[in-house]
Amino acid sequence: MVVDVIMGGRTEMVIEAGLPDQILPNREGRARVAVLTQPGATNHATNVARSIRAEGYEVEIIGLPDRDEAKSLDVAASVYETLARFGLGRQDTIVGVGGGSVTDLSGFVAGTWLRGVEVVHVPTTLLAAVDASIGGKTGVNLAGKNLVGVFWHPTRVVVDTTILDDLPGSLLREGLAEALKVGLIGDTDLVELLEAHGAEAPIGEVVRRATAVKSRIVDDDEREQGKRAFLNFGHTIGHAVEFASTLSHGESVGLGMVAAARISQEKDGFSEAERVTAAISDLGIPVEVSGLDRARVKDLLRHDKKRDAKGLRMVLLESIGSPVLRHVDSDEIDIGLAAIKL
Ligand SMILES: NC(=O)c1ccc[n+]([C@@H]2O[C@H](COP(=O)([O-])OP(=O)(O)OC[C@H]3O[C@@H](n4cnc5c(N)ncnc54)[C@H](O)[C@@H]3O)[C@@H](O)[C@H]2O)c1
Ligand SMILES: [Zn+2]
Incomplete structure (x- = not known):
C-alpha cells in the first residue's frame, strides 16, 4: 500500500490504481460499516462493500439522492434512522463512496452521529479526490449552500485512479479546473504538468500533487482564518x-x-x-x-x-x-x- 500524505496525523491518503487490499485503517472494536453512495457511484460502492465485508465487517449500503439533493437535513435524518436500525456504534465507521456531495454528507453525518464516528472517503470524481474529500469541511445546504456543517476529517482517503481514468469529460474537467487552481496558488510543478498534458494529464500524479498542496494549507489554517x-x-x-x-x-x-x-x-x-x-x-x-x-x-x-x-x-x-x-x-x-x- 502506498501512503502518500499524512495530513497533520489525521488523514492518510492512499492513491493507487485499483482498490487497496485493505480499504479501512486498523481500528480496535470496529464491527459495522455503513457505505454511503449516490447513483453514479453505485458499482464502486458495491466493490468497496464487498471488500470490506471480506475483511469481516457487517456492511450496510445506504443510497443517497444524486448530486446536491443528498446534502439536506432531511437526507441526513433518514441516514441517522438507518444507522440506528443498523446499530452503528462508536467504534464503527462510515464510508463515503462518490462525488463531493457524498463526501460532504457522509462527513456531516459521521461528525454528528453519536457526537462523531470515524469516516473514510473513497472519492469517485476528480473534484472529490482533489478537493471535497480532504480538508474536513462537511455540510448540508439550507437556503444557501453549506450553511450547516462541522469540521470532521476522514481518517483515510482512498483514491482508485482507475475510476478517475474512466470519468466522463465534463466531470474530468471539473476536477482539472480545481487541480489547476491549487497549482496556481501553491505548486508550479503541478501547473507545468497540466500545461504539458492538458486534459490527458496523469491522474495519479495530479491527485498526489493537488492533495499535498491542499493538505499543507489546511494543516496551517483549518478554520480559514488566513x-x-x-x-x-x-x-x-x-x-x-x-x-x-x-x-x-x-x-x-x-x-x-x-x-x-x-x-x-x-x-x-x-x-x-x-x-x-x-x-x-x-x-x-x-x-x-x-x-x-x-x-x-x-x-x-x-x-x-x-x-x-x-x-x-x-x-x-x-x-x-x-x-x-x-x-x-x-x-x-x-x-x-x-x-x-x-
Ligand atoms: N468539502 C469541501 O471542501 C468541498 C470542496 C469542493 C466541493 N465540495 C462539494 O462537492 C459537491 C460537488 O461534488 P462533485 O462535483 O464531485 O459532484 P457530485 O457528488 O454532485 O456528483 C456529480 C455527478 O457525478 C456522478 N458520479 C460520481 N462518480 C462518478 C463516476 N465515477 N463516473 C460517472 N459519474 C459519477 C454522480 O452520481 C453525480 O451525478 C458540491 O456539493 C460541493 O459543495 C465540497
Ligand atoms: Zn470549487
Missing part, C-alpha cells in the same frame, strides 16, 4: 458566474480564474495572465462567456459574503504559486469581467 482562503482563487467571480448561468462549477471557476488573473495583472503586476488563460483553455474549459447578464453578475458580486467594510476581497496572484488577498473595487472587477468578454 491562508485557507487562497483555495477560493477563481471562486469569487466564478460563483457569481455559476449562479447567473447554466455553466458547471468547474467551468465557472475556470472563467473566474481568467478574470482574477487579469485583475492580478492590473493590481499586482502579475505578468502571466495570458499563460493562465492558455492553461485553462488547454484543459477544454471555456475562457470567455456569451449571453450572460453582466448586471446580474455584478449584483451578485455586490452581495458576496467575502465583502467587508472596505469592499470585496479577492484572491489574486503576485506570481504563479504566490497568492495574495486584496480588496478590489468596481473598476477592477470590470477589467476582470472584460477579460472573459462579459
Whole structure:
C-alpha cells in the first residue's frame, strides 16, 4: 500500500490504481460499516462493500439522492434512522463512496452521529479526490449552500485512479479546473504538468500533487482564518458566474480564474495572465462567456459574503504559486469581467 500524505496525523491518503487490499485503517472494536453512495457511484460502492465485508465487517449500503439533493437535513435524518436500525456504534465507521456531495454528507453525518464516528472517503470524481474529500469541511445546504456543517476529517482517503481514468469529460474537467487552481496558488510543478498534458494529464500524479498542496494549507489554517482562503482563487467571480448561468462549477471557476488573473495583472503586476488563460483553455474549459447578464453578475458580486467594510476581497496572484488577498473595487472587477468578454 502506498501512503502518500499524512495530513497533520489525521488523514492518510492512499492513491493507487485499483482498490487497496485493505480499504479501512486498523481500528480496535470496529464491527459495522455503513457505505454511503449516490447513483453514479453505485458499482464502486458495491466493490468497496464487498471488500470490506471480506475483511469481516457487517456492511450496510445506504443510497443517497444524486448530486446536491443528498446534502439536506432531511437526507441526513433518514441516514441517522438507518444507522440506528443498523446499530452503528462508536467504534464503527462510515464510508463515503462518490462525488463531493457524498463526501460532504457522509462527513456531516459521521461528525454528528453519536457526537462523531470515524469516516473514510473513497472519492469517485476528480473534484472529490482533489478537493471535497480532504480538508474536513462537511455540510448540508439550507437556503444557501453549506450553511450547516462541522469540521470532521476522514481518517483515510482512498483514491482508485482507475475510476478517475474512466470519468466522463465534463466531470474530468471539473476536477482539472480545481487541480489547476491549487497549482496556481501553491505548486508550479503541478501547473507545468497540466500545461504539458492538458486534459490527458496523469491522474495519479495530479491527485498526489493537488492533495499535498491542499493538505499543507489546511494543516496551517483549518478554520480559514488566513491562508485557507487562497483555495477560493477563481471562486469569487466564478460563483457569481455559476449562479447567473447554466455553466458547471468547474467551468465557472475556470472563467473566474481568467478574470482574477487579469485583475492580478492590473493590481499586482502579475505578468502571466495570458499563460493562465492558455492553461485553462488547454484543459477544454471555456475562457470567455456569451449571453450572460453582466448586471446580474455584478449584483451578485455586490452581495458576496467575502465583502467587508472596505469592499470585496479577492484572491489574486503576485506570481504563479504566490497568492495574495486584496480588496478590489468596481473598476477592477470590470477589467476582470472584460477579460472573459462579459
Ligand atoms: N468539502 C469541501 O471542501 C468541498 C470542496 C469542493 C466541493 N465540495 C462539494 O462537492 C459537491 C460537488 O461534488 P462533485 O462535483 O464531485 O459532484 P457530485 O457528488 O454532485 O456528483 C456529480 C455527478 O457525478 C456522478 N458520479 C460520481 N462518480 C462518478 C463516476 N465515477 N463516473 C460517472 N459519474 C459519477 C454522480 O452520481 C453525480 O451525478 C458540491 O456539493 C460541493 O459543495 C465540497
Ligand atoms: Zn470549487
